[in-house]
Amino acid sequence: xxxxxxxxxxxxxxxxxxxxxxxxxxxxxxxxxxxxxxxxxxxxxxxxxxxxxxxxxxxxxxxxxxxxxxxxxxxxxxxxxxxxxxxxxxxxxxxxxxxxxxxxxxxxxxxxxxxxxxxxxxxxxxxxxxxxxxxxxxxxxxxxxxxx
Numbered sequence: 001x002x003x004x005x006x007x008x009x010x011x012x013x014x015x016x017x018x019x020x021x022x023x024x025x026x027x028x029x030x031x032x033x034x035x036x037x038x039x040x041x042x043x044x045x046x047x048x049x050x051x052x053x054x055x056x057x058x059x060x061x062x063x064x065x066x067x068x069x070x071x072x073x074x075x076x077x078x079x080x081x082x083x084x085x086x087x088x089x090x091x092x093x094x095x096x097x098x099x100x101x102x103x104x105x106x107x108x109x110x111x112x113x114x115x116x117x118x119x120x121x122x123x124x125x126x127x128x129x130x131x132x133x134x135x136x137x138x139x140x141x142x143x144x145x146x147x148x
Contacts, residue, residue, distance in 0.1 A: 008050050060075075104144075128142075
């Protein structure tokens, strides 16, 4: 699956290709739209990535970098591409890229505990829930040993 999946940094030439990303109705309560996320990326100086699978837009990632850590604030896979291992492949690609350039910075994310697909994705990639919440979301930190 990794060979057919890639993540690309979005820019003024390709961002519109990802506006058609749709998640399931039940997931919409946990995640805002790609358009909202792109606006957030602009105002928060975050990195927006498109996930491609076999050359087609399949998902979207929003990642912020601070002086102490990286924060994966948005991770979505289009409903037509879900349950095929694409999210797992894209997350591993992202984590490898962060690990190569981070100099050992922590990687964090948060998710609503009722969002089982997100919980399973991040747990299986080595994210460990902390005793910290962000609103209704559980904050988790990545155990980098999962890459070794």
